[in-house]
Amino acid sequence: MDIVIIQFLNSIFYAAILFLIAAGLSLIYGVMRIVNLAHGTFYALGAYVTAWAIGKAAGSMNIAVLFLLLPVGAVAVAAAGLLIEPALFRPLYNRPEEYILLLTFGLLLILEDVMRFLFGGMPLTAGVLMDSLGSFPVFGLKYPTYNLLVIGIGALAALCLWAFVYRTKFGVILRATSQDRRMASALGLDVRRVYMLAFALGCFVAGLGGAIVVPAQAAVLGMGVDALILAFVVVVIGGLGSLEGAMIGALLVSFVRTAGIQFFPEIELAVLYLIAAVVLLIRPTGLFGKV
Amino acid sequence: MMNLLQPGAEGVSVGRSLALALPVVVVLAVVPQLIDSYQTQLLTYGLIFGIAALGFNLLLGYTGLLSFGHSAYFGLGAYAAAFMVRYLGVGSMELYILGGLVITAVVTAAFGFVCVGYTRIFFGILTLALSQVLWTLAYKFFWVTGGTDGIRVPYRTMTLLAGAVDFSGPRSYQRFIGAYYYYVLGLFVACVALMWVIVHSPFGKALQAIRDNETRARFLGIGIRRYRWIAFMISGAFTGLAGILWVPLNGLVTPEIVYWPFSGEIVFMSVLGGFRSFTGPIVGAIVFNYLKTYAVASTEYWQAALGIVLVILVMALPTGIVGAVSRLAWRRGAESGGSGDQP
């Protein structure tokens, strides 16, 4: 029973992270019709920057301040996005979508090595944050309190994103542009600015995922590439361009993964990809998607 | 009008293509006599990737489908050969090719059947997902596939040409590299010739029609799904053959060759050479192979180097090397009083 609770909590924890990555991917696709292959790498970048910042500051500041440093990774990634979109993506909007896809692959290669250059090949941790919160008992076992914080942040982020997209003026603009770019432009919306901000937001969310996971899980090279595939699975199941889909998909994938690792470790990933393939066959737009 | 390097252009004739191809084949046949063993090996890899890219581009350049899962077929070929070594004790290259092609054919038929119902981004993601299924199987079922340690495919116990050529005895490695180069070259020439006929056949024209205008193709009576499926299988077979040829040279097969970034490399090769031309992907594969080898040797950050090349390519040179060269040649032709048609 206690194992079940632990695994349940783990699933939600993992789902929170996955949701953040997938939501960003979905947002960027929904608004800009771009599949960003470097998206996982942005997640990794967020993890690295946050781990690095916390590592640098750990000796000299107290724990509460260190917590405030958590979002640093997300901000850094968003800033990178603000530079990348106008410089690299904008010139390609009139070309077939395959070109940008290829460009993001190139971006992935570049960013992976940028991270290696900046942060070296060794894993970076921010474990001090996790340790500081200690653990709480679950039926005789101990569970890290930090994970609950992650779940909380994930839920908060989901709420904020939802509110932003569906309740703010910019959210309306975002949705309008995603549905009909030409129409939006004809109505006087600055599509270029919308794209730039949408991309930055998508990057921010991915970076946030990396930032909040790193105290629990060290930043390692290659984490982005692995994360991207899972994010893809989430988005395929949940639906490209859908926020609710990203959430449901993340929960589904997370639970299947956790159960799989527990009971069928060899094929848990294979099962996941197969589920994605099956969803693509039955309902290509995903459970909630709009293409 | 554009020269024979552009798919679909008129004026293509067997004679002219042979005239252009023959000197290249001669050069390729002579080159190993002039370079050392390492360079020969490098060029062999280039030819092998050329076959892979050639197959890949049937889908992209000619049918308009961007597959992000071709590492699956390459890996299938490689693992098939490796399994034959490990579990059947087979040493004959011809048997590797036969067995590998059969396995690749079955899987590409299944994968392809599923994938060709979809286009553009969904096609890409589906091919990616399916290739990842294969990757996890290779990775996780380590007692069958050797996991990350992989399976060795030694050249010493291998034979070519139904046993006529073997590699036991002294200086076997040099002999292997030398003989294997010509073996691969022979298959390379055969593959290029075969693909050339395919893309210039009525079937090839139908594929291009499907690429250009699916609706009109349907209204001409061309069964879109069936043609794409056939193209998918041919494409997978070529890339699978490349995998089979690759593994004895590499000596080892690991799941990395099935992991999705290798699919990205195959795409990279085709784009580098120019996916809108017949020879582009071949040129791209050979150039990419040199590029990657020298990048890996020169810098720890070779991935970034390749990434920068790709970004520049996409932004400045979308028609790739061959496209740029033929544009240059066309412009020269126009300057000296050529035809009035624009490219």
Add this chain to the structure above:
Amino acid sequence: MSLLRTVKLRKYFGDTKAVDDVDFTVAKGEFLSLVGSNGAGKTTLVNLISAFLRPDGGQILLEDKDITYASVDERLRAGIARSFQLVNLFDDLSAFDNVALSIFSRERKTLNIMRIADNDLEVRGEADDLLSQFGLKSKRNVLVRGLAQGERKLLDVAVAYALRPRLLFLDEPTSGVSTRDKVQIMDIISSVVRAGNVTAVVIEHDMDVVFKYSDRIVAMHQGSILADGTPDEIRRNEAVAANLLGLSAHG
């Protein structure tokens, strides 16, 4: 004897009755113009007959064979072909390749993988011949994206014609073309079609063109047939005059 007729053919888009219980006939060998203002239902009718859309009710009979729900392929084999209003060609293939492809498809040769297309002299000859008939011989090797609008419209028709249909639907074959070129294009189309004994239904907005070339005119309005008759009869028809006024010069 009618080659094709529809019986109470119906297509609704929500509340809009795009095609409303239409009884439409085409006699063998005639050159028929289908006219009407935008939204009258002409293109929808053609879409229904060419299997682009499925009807909500009614029947389509080709020489008394019911093809109402037949697939695109079945209708092609039965001899129905069409061109498109917005040019629908294979942009990165040459004019020759576009027409040749039609012929290959008609001859069921498109699954030939191991023969070189250009070496099929029969198909080549026929394609070249057709290009000449349509006045496109000089543009044989030009890619579609390099052709002028008028040439593309002609090619669009040629590609459909190359299927050697019994019944050819042409959707606004002169749209987007200058007035002077319109006449030239229609001259070519009508002479080729008549010489080939192909029954043709042409959707057209330009009434001058319509009166000049048609054997018979069918005028539609809001999903129904308004009038049906020879050019003279239609000219004298008041209902047509009322509804199609202002259409002639701006087609």
